[in-house]
Amino acid sequence: MAQLLSFRVYLSAETQKASSESLKRTQKTRKPFSPGRRGPVAPPRKPQNLNLEVSPHRAVSAVRLMRIEYGGAFADLLNEKGKGSGSNEMSYVERTIGFRTRDLDDRDLRLVTDVVGGTIRWRRFLDHLIGSLCHNERTFRNMEPLLLQILRIAVYEIIKLDMPSYAVVDENVRLAKVALRPGAGDFVNGILRKLVSLKEKDALPLPKVEGDDRAQARALATLHSHPVWMVRRWVKYLGLDEATKLMIWNNSDPGFSLRANTGRDITRADLVERLESLKVPHELSLNLEEFVRIKTGLQTVVQAGLLKEGFCSVQDESAGLIVSVVKPQPGERIMDACAAPGGKTLFMASCLKGQGMIYAMDVNEGRLRILGETAKSHQVDGLITTIHSDLRVFAETNEVRYDKVLLDAPCSGLGVLSKRADLRWNRKLEDMVELTKLQDELLDSASKLVKHGGVLVYSTCSIDPEENEGRVEAFLQRHPEFSIDPVTSFVPSSFVTSQGFFLSNPVKHSLDGAFAARLNRAL
Template sequence: MFRSMEPLLLQILRIGFYEIVKLNMPPYAVVDENVKLAKVALRPGAGNMVNGILRKLVLVKENNSLPLPKLEGDSRAQARALATLYSHPVWMVRRWTKYLGQEEAIQLMMWNNSDPSFSLRANAAKGITRDDLVMQLNSLKVPHEVSLHLDDFVRVKIGLQNVIRAGLLKEGLCSVQDESAGLVVSVVDPQPGEDIIDCCAAPGGKTLYMASRLRGKGKVHAIDINKGRLRILKETAKLQKVDGVVDTIHADLRTFAENSPMKSSKVLLDAPCSGLGVLSKRADLRWNRRLEDMEQLKNLQDELLDAASTLVSSGGVLIYGTCSIDPEENEDRVEAFLVRHPEFRIDPVNRYVPSDFVTKQGFYFSDPVKHSLDGAFAARLVRTL
């Protein structure tokens, strides 16, 4: 029944379910308000349906008899049960069970359903150290802990709204950036005086962090197909006092690489991906992403890798990264790339990130469950010819 419902009606029911089951709001008030909403937003008959379904839910909840699926039957039946129990699409459950096993897949889904934590990066380009940021957080009474992996980062579980209201982000003193993304920048290892090409750069979190690590010397050439997001990146670079080392280029990387003579010893491709590593912060993404998207994304990632590789000078390094935990977007893409491009070889990342994040193949990988961070991947690929 629910699959055939119009999206707005389904959304109204979801709101009502959440308010009754999770927020424990007064059932009569929830039913009344959502019935009114359905009648106004849709039609009187929709209000009657919302009334009937939500009242049935109230009765079930009061009798403490919400039905739970059982992990019985074949793998498909078990995947459907897990999908219901942990609120994830069936295709994701089946995929993770295949790659991780059922127990780890459950742990991953539990992580995705937990309250997310956020990390703040102190903006060194404006002379702000992590100690300065910690003092600000103490004054705002925001609970926090310093990153175990990056000197510029502080982790915040609650109180981010206080940081926003205090204007720390607006003034460019810090940025919201997960440590997993910061560690991708560590894999790039930006050094003052270097010219770095950042492909698919917008919205620019890694661009800005790399720029700050150049300490006013060098350049980050930020390429992106989205003109609006590039404009925001340019404005943020000015706010964070790194606009002198950030150069924005509006282009499709694939076309740009064919026609541009630009070369660099360091090229970062933070590729468009499924985002399966950031579902704890993007609960909507699990329902908007489809299995069919994965094949399209893999093709796009291959095309972008081929294009980015032409921008790498001899002896230079191509860094391929994603915010995905899916091996088909990560290790498999690197393996396929190396078959097409034998002039590249893997450069292990163990010199750039803590050993706990280094895979057997020498890649960087942030595991949400193991590291309590967003999922992320990066590989360093050196051009030998």
Template sequence: MKENYSLVSLAVVVVRLMRIEMGGAFSDVLNGDGEDRLDKEMEYVKRTLGFSIPSLRPENLKLVTEEVAGIVRWKKYLDYVISNVYDKDQNEFERMEPILKQVLRLGSYELLKLEVPAYAVVNEAVKLANAASRAGAGKLANALLRAVASHKEKNTLPVPEVIGNLRSQARALGTIHSHPVWMVRRWTDRYGTEDTLKLMEWNNTRPFYALRANNATGTSRDDLIEQLKKLEVSYVKSPLLEDFVRVTSGLQEVLRSGLIQQGRCTVQDESGGLVVELLDPQPGDLVIDCCAAPGGKSLYIASRLKGKGKVIAVDINKARLQLLKDSAKKAGVSEQVSVYNVDARDMIRGKTGLADRVLLDAPCSGLGVLSKRADLRWRRTLESFEELTKLQDELLDGACKMVRPGGVLVYSTCSIEPDENIDRITSFLARNQNFILEPLEREVPREMVSREGCFYSLPYTHGIDGAFAAKLRHKA
């Protein structure tokens, strides 16, 4: 088979989609294009499809990453279109072999969302289907994708009608905007249809990323901006935090530049930076960061200690803690950060009441970061909330024992769901009479303070990841 960059790039897209759907991999761009990962993918392409090239060009890797994220976001809608143009039973698509299904999603995405010319899409999809799947797969891919292209050209693409009862409407909106029905119903009940549509549109938009200039290595925001200019990366200064820059395009160039590896900056959403602002670590403090890995908040906290004080980073995942340890060294704060491989729920078995400040950035549904982690919308279920909220309560009960009298406990999530946010705080305060909720004043922008006095960011309203944080003080 003729070797060419375009076809092999698409083959890598298919391999990554397979890994996400069947192997539990993530679609987040920040999981990177490391050499080990790419080598394995290229070997799989060679073994399965029978062609390879020595490496992919940087611009091809960028397109692969963006295309994978887009297909994962739009999976439900793409499946609906493909199923409805299929002459056979609509369930036939669901029963297809996984690799052919991914090829069809890839082709449909390029036709419907990227507007790639039909002849190019069909030609390459047929080659991939013939190489990767059963006899006749190429013929099927040709017929289906030509049908999709024809419907698009004639403006006759199948669209579910938003009519009937609320359940039927949620099902239709979930298909059109590619979200699970239970999420649509949940958000519609809380925000109304108009704002739910805004939220889904945000989740389906290509995200921007923020960088934090690392003062601990002597890098100011102005220094970082000069480096971004040299890399020809588009940016704007964060309107929320003085050390942060929003990268509007070109994150892959930053990742390849060595700036992060050199410890000069780190990728961190402003919502996470605002959580650290709320914690307000001071030089000389002893800070415990529960569930710390991979360590973005730990490193920011450490940088604010100005060489005085300590961050104890606790996490149950040993491998991710090692990444945190390595990152602390690159960031110039290794003297301030100690890592411990322990479950935060078990910390109460040791000494208690030691820390000036404790941060519990709890495991959660992640429904505030669906623009960056599109795969989460397909992994989460309504039933998973019961398990998550139980864990969050247990972690809160463990973390609070580490706070000295007069000290601060900050509970945060990257969720927009009350079950994981204010409901957990209300439940915690009912169980722990020696803590009070400290209303926020100038720690975060006024428009991000909830009626209960907590930090709450909503993506389509505030323009950053969805997040929540509550500041709790131990009564002296």
């Protein structure tokens, strides 16, 4: 169980740099969903018989989408469940739409993952099309949640997956009829037939990128399905072309990297051998000698137990490169001040070659416990001491100083939107103000723990200059005892910014976006 959890957390660790606090907030404030009209929760429906007419992947996708949007579930966690979680999933389906479908086979599971991820990513774009095809805005605004999810799935399948229209219309009309009522099926039929006809004439009602900055940002936000505030921010910082490329990247299927567990003397060659025997296509990382990239086959790796047995971890290369910036050396005492769930802690521990200690601190006790359990399976637990504390409180009272401190700060996660399909919709502009304030406080506290002549590494999985360069610049003004140590000798040159920081750019490097600054404390 701990192993499964640790996989989940690893996968999300590198993908979920988003502050878990704010996500939790979203989770708490979301109301339980009802399949009927938006509003109060409907009483549970009575279980009915198995329905073999409705396509299982669509029924399950619609229910997962309801759970994500109204029930506070996270898209990546639902997708990771995969095979074996069938009966639990079917009981959700039954409770939500009143019947079961046949069990999902491997192909259905892949379809569910694609359809759920894609429908979430493309939500704004799909809603624009659906809204344009309704009689009036009120029809769209008052649409019952399940009906809306069925329409989103159908529009996504027709427009983005290019599935045969007749089958998609037929299947989704049937789902709406059985799960809701005959009239709902007629409504879905009407909307989808209009859509198919416009698609065939190449006349979809899409906005034009024209007018003032605000109007252009709104059009781009619809066409590439992102919140308007993100588009405006990226156009400001990156320019129109780069912002557009970034949105295209965020909408593409994410790739993953695996790190061979060198802490257990497993080499990349050993990992490659296992991947070959499992027929998982892979490429060697050009940036890190422990890493292998895979585009497909992650489920195969999970099912073969490679993560469970501590053979390897799922870790993005951008996270591995942050560890390169820290460059842990045998014998060092390193404070990992925001450590959980521990992706970087474990990699750092494996660099110590049995000598030294990583002090892994986190305010979240549950995530820290998972870190401890995973450290055992990776056989590096003797090199890790966990500390459950708020860094700000710990730094006030603790007298010990460390050779190096890594502050992998809670951040917006704007660098990992390709992996976290729902994050773009959960993140708000106001979060940025709260996060930068927290990052400043944590930087001040982390700096107190660095010994004279020691190193502080500040990192995020954001590409936002305010969370990155902006925080470091403000910190250096408050702390003249620190200076920038350019990362030139720690990472390949294409990752080094003009100021000497590490930046992985999703568009340029085909990795998650991440940032790190290496700061030396004067002797």
